[in-house]
Amino acid sequence: MSPTPPATVLAAIRAFEKELIAIRRDIHAHPEAGFEETRTAALVAERLRAWGITVAEGIAKTGVVGTLEGRHPGNRAIGLRADMDALFITEKTGLPYASQVPGKMHACGHDGHTAMLLGAARYLAENPDFSGTVRFIFQPAEEGLGGARVMIEEGLMERFPMAAVYGMHNAPEVELGRFALRTGPMLAASDTWTATFCGTGGHGGSGAHLATDPTQPAAAFVLATQGIIGRNVSAIEPAVLSVGHIAAGDANSPNIIPSEVVVRGTARSYAAEVRDTLERRLTEVALGLAATYGCTAKLDYLRRYPPLVNAAEQTEAAAAAATAIVGANRVDTAMPQRTGAEDFAFMLERVPGAMIFIGNGTGGAHLHRPLYDFNDEALALGSTYWVRLVQDQLSA
Ligand SMILES: [Zn+2]
Numbered sequence: 001m002s003p004t005p006p007a008t009v010l011a012a013i014r015a016f017e018k019e020l021i022a023i024r025r026d027i028h029a030h031p032e033a034g035f036e037e038t039r040t041a042a043l044v045a046e047r048l049r050a051w052g053i054t055v056a057e058g059i060a061k062t063g064v065v066g067t068l069e070g071r072h073p074g075n076r077a078i079g080l081r082a083d084m085d086a087l088f089i090t091e092k093t094g095l096p097y098a099s100q101v102p103g104k105m106h107a108c109g110h111d112g113h114t115a116m117l118l119g120a121a122r123y124l125a126e127n128p129d130f131s132g133t134v135r136f137i138f139q140p141a142e143e144g145l146g147g148a149r150v151m152i153e154e155g156l157m158e159r160f161p162m163a164a165v166y167g168m169h170n171a172p173e174v175e176l177g178r179f180a181l182r183t184g185p186m187l188a189a190s191d192t193w194t195a196t197f198c199g200t201g202g203h204g205g206s207g208a209h210l211a212t213d214p215t216q217p218a219a220a221f222v223l224a225t226q227g228i229i230g231r232n233v234s235a236i237e238p239a240v241l242s243v244g245h246i247a248a249g250d251a252n253s254p255n256i257i258p259s260e261v262v263v264r265g266t267a268r269s270y271a272a273e274v275r276d277t278l279e280r281r282l283t284e285v286a287l288g289l290a291a292t293y294g295c296t297a298k299l300d301y302l303r304r305y306p307p308l309v310n311a312a313e314q315t316e317a318a319a320a321a322a323t324a325i326v327g328a329n330r331v332d333t334a335m336p337q338r339t340g341a342e343d344f345a346f347m348l349e350r351v352p353g354a355m356i357f358i359g360n361g362t363g364g365a366h367l368h369r370p371l372y373d374f375n376d377e378a379l380a381l382g383s384t385y386w387v388r389l390v391q392d393q394l395s396a
């Protein structure tokens with residue numbers, strides 16, 4: 001079967017757009033932080049069930065997965081993923097549907113992501129013109145807590161098998177009516193590390209030469225981190241090491257050599273080998289410098305989010321679906337790599353897939369700012385993208 005003309009899908013979704021806007025603004029007014037999205041998850045599950053979609057709840061506490069079979073037989077299944085969590089930001093938009101929860105706000109547009117996927121679910125439930133299975137994945141806790149990872153640990157891919165998975169995030173800096181993505185690594189791995197240097201400490205005046213002083217290797221270490229970037233990582237591979245926190249001693253005791261210095265920072269990378277190199281060299285340099293100064297050190301490296309890597313075939317599929325709707329000249333398939341991170345990367349480590357950015361430009365605020373608001377003009381367009389992707393990928 002050939003896919004429905006995008007203009008027809010868009011018109012059908014525009015016909016119930018008011019419902020999507022109402023859902024989006026309702027979620028916006030009632031933001032919930034990671035793993036606490038109980039109201040949002042209940043709303044999602046209730047809507048999906050009302051449209052006749054099979055629903056599983058409580059995956060990673062508040063995650064919801066809807067399953068819809070096409071009208072035509074088929075063994076193939078694909079996953080479409082939206083995130084539901086809000087941020088700890090005090091909203092300053094003054095909008096009638098602004099956050100009613102002090103200190104929490106949908107400042108990353110996850111309210112819009114949820115509404116766009118619900119729009120696609122409603123259309124596809126009413127027009128199941130595809131063969132196979134669609135999994136509508138509504139995940140909790142994208143912002144820092146790795147809700148996608150927890151869903152996977154709780155059996156997402158085993159309970160709801162899928163051959164490919166797709167994600168979408170809004171981009172306020174991209175004009176409405178445009179899409180952007182790239183094949184391969186698109187967002188960075190984001191890690192946190194802590195170097196702890198220990199010595200005897202001691203009197204800073206009398207007998208200082210008898211102490212072992214951890215401030216010495218710690219100071220050398222801070223400078224040496226940039227040598228790791230310059231000499232251990234290839235000049236054509238992106239990598240960042242930054243120190244964000246240093247703690248030692250007591251401000252009231254400048255005459256005491258501290259016995260411990262803690263240095264904390266972030267590491268960003270794309271290639272797996274580069275990430276391994278950063279972890280290995282930070283450890284070697286910290287321990288080596290500590291030994292040089294008669295001290296000891298340990299380095300804890302916490303791998304938070306992996307790099308987000310779009311698979312070639314699914315990137316092409318995503319670009320083709322977007323192109324069918326807005327035209328090739330409005331789909332940027334060579335988006336520059338970004339240093340942000342996304343936990344959809346965990347799903348892409350398990351099955352091939354692609355994340356796309358949808359233009360949400362309003363001339364308004366950027367993501368994670370108190371004046372940000374998702375542009376509702378993008379809702380029907382985003383839902384249409386999901387529908388087209390399903391019709392393309394699950395064609396008989
Ligand atoms: Zn965010």
Ligand SMILES: [Zn+2]
Binds near residue numbers: 109
């Ligand atoms: Zn986000």
